[in-house]
Amino acid sequence: MISRAWKSESLLILCPPGLKDFSFLQLFHDHSVEMVGSWDIESLELIARAQTEKVARALQEFPENPVLGVFTSGTVSGEPRLILYSKANIEAALAGVRSFFEVTRIKTIFCYPQPFHTFGLILGYVQAMLFDLELVALPGRYSRPAHDLRASLTTANLLTLGTPTHFHDLLEYARIEKRTLQPSYTSVSGGAKTSVSLWKSMRDELKIESPSIGYGASEAAPAMTHLPPGRMPTEDGEVGFAIPGVSLEIQPEKGVEFTGPNVCLAVIQGGKIEFPEKILIRDELTQRESDRVLIYKGRHELLLNRGGAKFSLEKIQEILSTSFNCEIACVAITDTRLGEELGVLFKFSSDHKMDRRKISEVLKENFGSTFAPQYFVQIPEMPLNPNGKVSRHECERIVREHSLEQWAASGGRFTYPLPVERLSHWLPHRSPAIWIDQINSISADPTTLEGECSVRFDPAANYASDGKLRQSSALEWIAQAYGYVSTCTLLSQATSGLKKPEKAYLVAITNAEWSEAASAASLKPGAELRIRVRRTHQMGHLSLIEGSVLTDTGQLLAKAQIKLFAE
Structure with missing residues (x-):
């Protein structure tokens, strides 16, 4: 269908499952419309009604022929819009993105996103069609067989397209199934924020030689910026540089304005x-x-980006407030797999109890998605900022802490190794100051705070200078490893009333040792360093910790006793 539309310059509109607004057809009442694919009865009735309700004004003349159309609720507003592209829009976007790659090394594209998403449509299906590349994709609803298909590929000349959620799931699949993927050239992670640790895991565990990160919008067909393949980000959220032909203007408190030949042909709303x-x-x-x-x-507006699917938090808040007649605050909660998940605070009257099942039903009916109910929290009063307005930062903290405690109290247990993103909000550090990659294990004895974390050495990371590990960084690793091991241990005991530390300081360092020989022999890019920690004494807010850093061959790189103050 895509090839036919491209060659004939007729307009192909790809409709996502669950689309209920077909009012755009009113603008095309003088044109013949062909429906392709499977349609349910409700959709057919809506389409028929839209085609009979003609608008008084005629459709404006297009400056160019539109060839493809997709729907989005992206970052311009929270309402669905139909985006139309000309050939020139698409060709400009593809040329800009491809300029970052060694395109002769790309022979096959594996595409997780479906063709009704602009990411999958343009960078996957259209790119494969225009440049005679093999396209591998699993049609239909995203599911586990997609990972089976990706893991079966053996070609090295492979470009993998996906959101961070897709790559997180592929990593989990490979770990559980103990599958080693064949080395491949590159990938594009887009649609949501990509973390440094995910980029590293894609390179080291998924064997993708040169991962890259894309950023854009449906209105940009869809590319605006790109972090080149193989260039490792040094902090979460890096999106690289503007693609050739695109001009960006950052407008404080407003957003980013872009112009260029890839600006979409038309927007219907x-x-x-x-x-x-x-x-x-x-x-x-x-x-x-x-x-x-x-x-x-x-974002400058209240929008939830859930694995690339975007929802207006204000609209969700409005629907829930009307449905349950109570005060509501909606926030976007950082989620390792999806990027963001919906968090909701409910302030009911004192005799009313929250019903998560009914809340889920209302959300499913209105937004077509099943959100995580552990992030629905009932509170007696809304947290306010100094201006007397609801503090969304405090709302996020409440949802975070409540959900993790509830998960632990209900018998939830972490499986190891555990990526740090699951717990990073519990430490008073923020990327790029978090240097630990994962928690490998904790002691089975709940009375002992003891465990192991690890770091894959990267000479370009903030803990290194001139490509070498700073001795002070090894001490910081010990302190951070203790923070993660401590949190995991407390949660494993289903401890209630956990409080996130607001600050932490190294008070004293004693008996520190450093091995220059081990450093010179073992600190190669990608080497896994293990940090072992054990708490020996605790006095109020002070903890005495023994820690050591071992190379991937078991050599002692550094060790020390530290006193840590945290509250």
Whole structure:
């Protein structure tokens, strides 16, 4: 169908499952419409109604022929919109992205996103069609067989397309099934924020030689920036540089405005059509002074990006408030797999109890998705900031701590090795200051705070100088490893009332040792260093910890006793 539309320059609109708004058809009432695929009775009735309800005004003349259309609820607004592309839009976006790659090394594309998502449509299906590449994809609902298919590929000339959620799931699949993937050239992670640790795991565990990170919007067909393949990010959210032909203007408190030949041909929303020359994306981007790399920080509007699917938090808040007649606060909670998950605080009257099942039913009916109920929390009062408004930062903290305690109290247990993202919000550090990659194990004895973490050595990371590990960084590893092991141990005991430390300091360091010989012999890129910690004494907020750093061959690299103050 895509090839036919491209050759004939007829318009192909790819509709996602569950689409209920077909009002856009009113603008095409003078054109013949062919429906392809499987449609349920409700959708057919909605389509028939939309085709009979003609609008008074005629469809404006297109400056170019539209060939493809997709729906989005992305970062411009929380409402569904139909985005139309011309050939020139798509060709410009693809040329910009492909300029970052050794394209002669790409012979096959494995595409997780479906063709009704602009990411999968343009970078997957259309790129394969235009450049005569093999396309491997599993049609239909995203499921485990997609990972079976990806793991079966043996070609080295492979480009894998997916969101961070897809790559997290593929990593989990490989770990559980004990599958070793064949080495491949590259990948694009897009649609949501990509963490440094995920990028490293894609390279080291999924055997992707040169992962890359894409950023954009449906209105950009879909590319705006790209972090080149093989360039490791030094902090979460890096999105690289503007693609050739695109001009970006960061507007403080507003977002980022872009212009270029990849700006979509048309946007249809609310029965109206627009032909934009520039687009304002309501995202917060910053640019690092040292290397001009762009970094995605978040959004200026209340929008939830759940594995690439975007929802208006204000709309969710409105629906829930009306349905349950109570005060509601919705927040986006950082989630290792999806990027973000929905968190909701409910303030009911004193005699009312929250019903998670009914809440889930309302959300499913209105938004077509099943959200994690452990992030629904009932509280007596909404937290307020100094201006008397609801503090979303405090709301997020409450949801985070409540859900993790509830999970532990209900018998939930971590499986190891455990990526640090699951617990990073419990430490008073933020990326790029978190240097531990994963927790390998904790003691089975709940009275003992003892365990092991690990780091894959990266000479470009913040813990290194001139490609060498700083001795002080080894001490910081010991302190951070203790923080993670301590949290995992407390949660394994289903301890209630856990409180996240707001600050932590190294008070004293004694009996420190460092092995130059082990450092010189073992600190190679990708080497796994293990950090073992054990608490020997605790006095109030002070903890005495013994720690050691071992090389991947078991040599002692560093050891020390530290006193840690945390509250």
